[in-house]
Amino acid sequence: MDQRPQTDRPREHALSSGLLSRVFHQPSLIYFNAVATHLSIREAARRLNIASSAVTRQVAQLEDALGIALFLREKRRLRLSPAGEILFRHARRLTAPMEAAVSEIEMLRGLRSGSVRIAAAESVGISFLPRLITDFGRHYPRLNIDVSVVPSTEVIERLVDERVDIGFGFIAKPPRQIDIAFRRDLPIGAVMTPDHPLAGRRNLTMQQCLEQPLAVAKPEISIREVIEPFLRRSATILPPLVEVDSIRMLVELALGGHYASIMTPIGAQGEVEAGRLVFRPLQDSGLPTNRFGIMVRAGAALHLAPAIFFDHAKTYFDTLILPGAI
């Protein structure tokens, strides 16, 4: 049997709210909701464009199923019974999930467009996002994705002043306007070629690293703030360091064989997987991990497109085995 293509069911128009409920819910619940709203069988029938007898019967059927009256019939007026109020209150909660599902499916089908604005720290921007975005773009061809690769601190700035919807980066101290919706701790260590003098050492420390030519991030890259106290603690007089503002440059320097580079394994995992570099976590007492995270603004719901991307990213990272992740 041939595999059914995903576009073999032509429906060019979005589902209206009324049609949507018809797809998912029993007519008895739909008509109950309408009657509960209007407190009149005939008015509900008019709004639903069906005969009032159909409404009466469906409501009666629901009352039979539940074993209790949902309306109090008072002469020619209806009132919700206590059971009717309970059902009406809970039934309201059915709308959002189904509307969300249909909206997302319509976005998936390209019937609905939207935009996602992303800011990412460089190491994430060059390592994970291309694959994530490619995967996402295949699913949601009609969504615009705007990506900025910036320092971690600027990721947060852009979130706070709403220039972007979602941020990916490293988190030292997030401000209270930001929620960390996903976090993963990554070890800090040294990256070097397999034949580098440090490659064979067990229990590598910063002090041992400083005995060799060393490349580190400049202060404006967030990892530097984390490692700075350990640099200063490990040598009375720091030897000359190479300080760069690019994770990619750190990787290239390590590939040259002369330098070891202090970083997390993100940014070099291609080379590590290929065996051209090795990653040795530092064993200094008290050295924290570097916290990678997906960031959103606190207290504000994401619009639909960013929300879909966010769910996608969260699933992606939940299942991704980050190199060296704890």
Add this chain to the structure above:
Amino acid sequence: MDQRPQTDRPREHALSSGLLSRVFHQPSLIYFNAVATHLSIREAARRLNIASSAVTRQVAQLEDALGIALFLREKRRLRLSPAGEILFRHARRLTAPMEAAVSEIEMLRGLRSGSVRIAAAESVGISFLPRLITDFGRHYPRLNIDVSVVPSTEVIERLVDERVDIGFGFIAKPPRQIDIAFRRDLPIGAVMTPDHPLAGRRNLTMQQCLEQPLAVAKPEISIREVIEPFLRRSATILPPLVEVDSIRMLVELALGGHYASIMTPIGAQGEVEAGRLVFRPLQDSGLPTNRFGIMVRAGAALHLAPAIFFDHAKTYFDTLILPGAI
């Protein structure tokens, strides 16, 4: 047309989860969920006790309605498509509202029992709870209600160590284990007979009250903590006071005509409404209101019966015009 009694639909047994979904949801959604769970049409059909052809047709119908495939048919295996994952994820959120509705309705019908344990400060316990509980008991005849009338401080203690489910009382500083799920600010003032010397004064102050015989609550009643600074501020030497540990006693003392009693209008509203007492709010600068509230434990969901009672109480107080309420 006669009014349909609420018990005219005999259904003696609770609805199972399977039957429940049949009542509310379209078969196509039910069968989609089953297939998404088992990733097999035949297995889903077995679990649903229907023919596999029915499942195939219903799923196809849903795919037609949504305009996209929900499953990837791979030879003789199924996989959820991206659209199928979206629908499955959202469809999960339909279960809770309907189960909650049916559980509550079954409790309403007396098919399901439960208990609610309440602690209330005395002023609430004698004024509002009797009517609330009576009203509730009429709707939910099979629920047990256990009421303790205790000082406000003990209301909180009993909540914290889980001896009660819901508390009603006055809140100075709730501990962090307690959520205030409903709050209403009530003025603090003096209660006295209409012919009392203070009854005719405008802009009544604590100082003026202290010029007359005065009854106040003992320190173990929460209102005392609130008024204490104002007592001390209003007289260099406090005159003799009557100090009691019962709101009812305060009311009785006021009824005697000799004393004015410092309290909120709760506890005396019967007498105030009947005209036998009057309530005069104190106008001292900075005097806070007394915060009445419904309290539950923080972070813990209520069991079904307490949750129903809680909803009932919240609705009751939302619509109740508390005497003197701001």
Add this chain to the structure above:
DNA sequence: GCACTATGCTGCCAAATCGGCAACAGCGAG
């Protein structure tokens, strides 16, 4: 007081939908 208009409900029936049975095509294992 009567006529008119409104309500919710019931009998009857046609149309639509659901689900079962039988059979099909295709795939994987032995």
Add this chain to the structure above:
DNA sequence: CTCGCTGTTGCCGATTTGGCAGCATAGTGC
């Protein structure tokens, strides 16, 4: 190659849904 499994399709009976006509009752206006 055979057997057992999968999902799907044709056909048909059973069930459900909804429309029409009419009923009983209530409320309003003249």
